[in-house]
Amino acid sequence: MKRVTSFASAAAVVLALVGMLIGLTFARATNQDIVETAVGAGQFKTLAAALKAADLVGTLKGDGPFTVFAPTDAAFAKLPAGTVENLLKPENKAKLTAILTYHVVPGAVKAEQVTKLDKAKTVNGAMVKVSTDHGKVMINDATVVKPDIAASNGVIHVINKVILPPQS
Numbered sequence: 001m002k003r004v005t006s007f008a009s010a011a012a013v014v015l016a017l018v019g020m021l022i023g024l025t026f027a028r029a030t031n032q033d034i035v036e037t038a039v040g041a042g043q044f045k046t047l048a049a050a051l052k053a054a055d056l057v058g059t060l061k062g063d064g065p066f067t068v069f070a071p072t073d074a075a076f077a078k079l080p081a082g083t084v085e086n087l088l089k090p091e092n093k094a095k096l097t098a099i100l101t102y103h104v105v106p107g108a109v110k111a112e113q114v115t116k117l118d119k120a121k122t123v124n125g126a127m128v129k130v131s132t133d134h135g136k137v138m139i140n141d142a143t144v145v146k147p148d149i150a151a152s153n154g155v156i157h158v159i160n161k162v163i164l165p166p167q168s
Contacts, residue, residue: 064153
């Protein structure tokens with residue numbers, strides 16, 4: 001009986017510590033802005049480099065709120081060879097800015113709200129199509145693979161593809 005009691009006590013301590021760690025992780029995430037949250041995740045190195053090249057880091061560190069449909073490094077890797085390197089050149093800053101701002105919607109739009117939309121106006125000025133396909137939320141032809149990553153100035157929805165604005 002003594003052994004069971006000490007095991008239960010140890011389990012209670014472990015559960016309490018895990019709960020505190022989860023709480024600290026959540027608190028830390030929501031105290032970080034969109035850029036800090038994305039950089040901290042480790043899967044948005046290309047996006048971070050692109051934001052820097054387009055001089056948009058300061059904007060996305062601002063008050064917001066913003067909703068960012070954030071393509072992962074794997075999503076950028078799906079672009080034709082040389083595309084990212086070409087976009088990062090100073091002479092292509094306007095095109096890069098247009099693409100990146102097409103991934104941002106004003107306001108903090110959580111997943112439950114996104115699913116009620118059929119389109120949304122981006123910071124770029126162009127509309128993105130919002131739909132659901134077999135329970136998955138689609139932004140144009142990109143799938144939201146992880147919704148509702150909270151940041152102090154908005155929300156991030158991770159997408160599996162870079163979305164491109166319509167050609168004007």
